[in-house]
Amino acid sequence: MILQVDEMMNLAVRVLSEERLIHTLGVADWADELARHHGLDPIKARCAGLVHDLAKEMPIKDQLGLARRWDLLCYTEDEQNPYVLHGPVAAYWLEHFYGLEDADVLAAVANHTLGRPEMSLLEMLIYSADLTESNRDFPKVDNLRQSLYDDLEKGTLDCVKHTLIYLKEGKRPIHPLTQLTYDDLQRRINFGT
């Protein structure tokens, strides 16, 4: 299936609650703007933004059941914190049941919650736009937005760092993929690779 913004928009409108749709449109707009600014494909960015949370409102036990059936559980932490599964579940569904073939968009949807080492620029874009879209309001969110505008890779590192601090302060578990993502981005920025 060819990637089309209106198809992805229809899916989002059909599946999501009003509140989640507002967030989703915020991610799509901000991802589109950042993509244009950084010379990435704005259609892919908007489409990935529109479908990134497609599975978010599915009951957690259903997400877990699908993740088991589709072999998407990679870490013991996935089952302990199943809220991290909605990205991989949505990406799998889009690929295998909806027929979406765009690997870049599928990866951006799958990895928007935890990140992963060796993220593509589109994956960074959706990960970061999810945290900093215009409806998000927390101290220093404007600093993160500016950092993303200045340098997508460095801005994404700042977003991952913000998330790690937030989790540590809240004494919440840190998924190994988020720590690996941070370490990888830091290495890439330090060594220019």
Ligand SMILES: [Fe+2]
């Ligand atoms: Fe999400």
Ligand SMILES: [Fe+2]
């Ligand atoms: Fe989201």
